[in-house]
Amino acid sequence: MLKAERRNIILKKLTDEQRISTIDLAEELAVSEDTIRRDLIKLHEKGLLEKVYGGAIPVVNKAKNIFDIVISNVDKKEIIGNKALSLLHDGQVIIMSGGTTNLVFSKLIPPLLKATVYTYSLPIAMQLSQYPNIDLIFIGGKMQKNAMVTIGIDVLQVLSKIKADICFMGASSINVQQGLTEMGYEVSIVKKAMIESSDKVVSMFTSDKLATKMPHVVCELNKLDTIVTDLSPEDARLEEYRKLGVTVL
Structure with missing residues (x-):
């Protein structure tokens, strides 16, 4: 045996x-x-x-909720999420990427918002499933287990057929020269497709992501309409982004 x-x-x-x-x-x-x-x-x-x-x-209380996700810098992410609420209105078609900043944001969305939301993040889909007026479409595909998001050709095919009003995209790294970058190639490809499918692109991230870079480019800064951070929009660290025409919240 x-x-x-x-x-x-x-x-x-x-x-x-x-x-x-x-x-x-x-x-x-x-x-x-x-x-x-x-x-x-x-x-x-x-x-x-x-x-x-x-x-x-048996292990006592073995069945832990897999969506009890540990979120770092919650206070900063709540600041970001509250700022981003100003970009929401009824009737929008929205794409949301994964990440804990977007997860915190999803918890702050007004309960009666009427919108259509596409997401490939399982935790965000579970959160938004509680909202009665949101038409929720979870984009299936190969599951990247550590981040609980789907990736691969199935996700890209769905995204290619969407025309969204706005996408809210988390960021692993951002700098003036390379723009948005990601550690994983497959995630970077999915985010490129999100950008192509959206009229407006909003990137949300905590200030520790500024002036950092990872191996795989998602997009240059000119592809972003808005960035939302925990900093004051007038903070000197955001000056170069403002000069490039990006709206800073």
Whole structure:
């Protein structure tokens, strides 16, 4: 019996019986008690069970909500989101990228806003599914699990058929020379498609993203209509962006 198969049997037995014994498992699976102990230790380390003396029990409160996302700089992102609310109005067709800044923004949207929203971010889609007057279209595709966004040709095909009034795009990095850049190539391609499908492009990011760059270019600054940061629009760090004709909020 393969190690993975044996550990799956252990987890199923734990689900069925709510407590398992090292001695009983060793006898049932025809392996040594030391082997079972090693299995239980590994499963414990992965958070799949709670190892106790003589066996194991289920993890208490194991079922954590996967959408309890840890968000850094929440206060700054709320400042950004509140500024961006001025760009919303009833009847818009909106595209929203992923990212925690947009997730915070989505939580601030007025509950009765009437709009159509396209997004490839699963957490944002779940948040906006609570809004009764938003027609929500989740763009399916290959899931990038760490960011919980979809990528790939399916996403690009949907975006190519949309004509949005506005897109709200998170940014990993921005600088005057390269514009918006991303760490991942596939995400950069999806964001390029968002820009092409939108009449107005709004990039939202915390001020620590200013004057930084990543390997893959999304767009030059002239493709952006507005940038929204946690800084005052008159902050000296934003002067070069204003000079290039970008509206700064």
